[in-house]
Amino acid sequence: MAVVTEAPPVTPIPEKKPPRKRGRWTPYWLLLPGLLWLVVFFALPMIYQASTSVQTGSLEEGYKVTWHFVTYWDSLAEYWPQFLRSVFYAAAATILCLLLGYPLAYLIAFRAGRWRNLIMILVIAPFFTSFLIRTLAWKTILADNGPVVHTLNTLHVLNVTDWLGWTAGDRVLATPLAVVCGLTYNFLPFMILPLYTSLERIDGRLHEAAGDLYAKPWTTFRKVTFPLSMPGVVSGTLLTFIPAAGDYVNAELLGSTDTRMIGNVIQTQFLRILDYPTAAALSFILMAAILLMVTVYIRRSGTEDLV
């Protein structure tokens, strides 16, 4: 790996020349290695994938570009349910993350006091523990004879969720509810951190001002706090929705064949069935769909300065 250090300064003895003169090429030298990396290993692969998606052939005889666009149509027609499911699960997880994450972010930003650092650590530390191990722990938590299922059963919640199609019979594991629960859990920190960042920037005096103007706490939240936290809400929902829509780990570990998401299909096509054109077409459709949704969403919410 070529490590380009500081570009050699143009002026060997800086004393006589104006001190702030910078090399015209310095920014380009600084950018070159990193951008080259991104172009070769991020942009170029996308082009290769686009080309693969319109190829036909077989693994034995090799693939050729035949502009076989029908692959897109066929794969979309065949895997439409998985696409829809991915969007639904990811949307449900995002909404749950927002509902669960907002109070915690608010708590850290305004109410935690000297506990702030400790709570922050507890939110971040799981990042360093393998997320796969933690996801597997949900198998224990949601197990058929575990406390969660028992409680939900006693409260007759499972009857309702069963009727809604979220769970199946007396089980939570291997149902949509388990997958959404896993997704929510895994991407919750990605919601909390941006929310916290934008809440923390809010001037506390605005809350006092709202109170002085006889706004009740709920009104203050609705009219002052929430609108000011919109940048955090937008980037938090994006950071949750995008990875959740492409995830296949939760659906594989906590779900069943009926909960397969599009990520599972892409993974199977690519690594097991070795049908590269279909896999490439599917991941292109996923990418396009997500970019489209993200663009519309950002336009709608009117936040341009993201992340």
Place this chain on the structure above:
Amino acid sequence: MSVVTWLKRHLVVIAGLLTLGYLLLPNVVVTVFSFNKPKGRFNYEWQQFSTDAWKDPCGVADMCGSLGLSLQIAVWATIGATVLGTMIAFALVRYRFRARGAVNSLIFLPMAMPEVVMAASLLTLFLNMGAQLGFWTILIAHIMFCLSFVVTAVKARVMSMDPRLEQAAQDLYAGPAQTFLRVTLPIAAPGIAAGALLAFALSFDDFIITNFNAGSTVTFPMFVWGSAQRGTPVQINVIGTAMFLVAVLFVLSGMIIGNRRNRQKA
């Protein structure tokens, strides 16, 4: 109704703590089950207390090897991504040049892309180039997806820096190298450290991109994934618990040192 008013007043705190509980529940389960003595191959049901796994954490074939490999990859990916990312961040904040917008979008896109898409397209590239999948392809992939996060973290810090400090250094006859090493770098250090820490965590824990581009090489997350099918040894929970404790201690000591320094300065 004092209970109702109390609940009302502390609603946010209660809801927040419940979320924190949800977030930490799996960690608790992982810790508790690291002291389990399972009957079969799977460690999902509580049987009997035992410290066997803690006494012999590397007693499972290949597990500690995969852990070492993951650590190695994470260290190199962190170094690579931090060096490249810091350079990009400085260029973006400190210089005006053409195509700044295009560069910004190229940095943003990997973060706005589902991992499975990046993973699959990178594999397509490697297959077309006939590259041997393994350590190097994993490292290349990890540097690629960590880069954007480092740039974002460093950029935030450099943007809030006062450029007059550097001017002052130069007025005091510090050369460009001296200014950079003695003034710029120390001020940017927290941002660079945050970026590096993020890169390390992302690389160490990555499964999806690694799964596509690893070939037959097994990193720790891939070992865990495989064991979910074959049977999970208790030692996995031991490692999970240890990682959590190390992370908490590491961040905690970092914060204490940071606080002390701030107090000394004040």
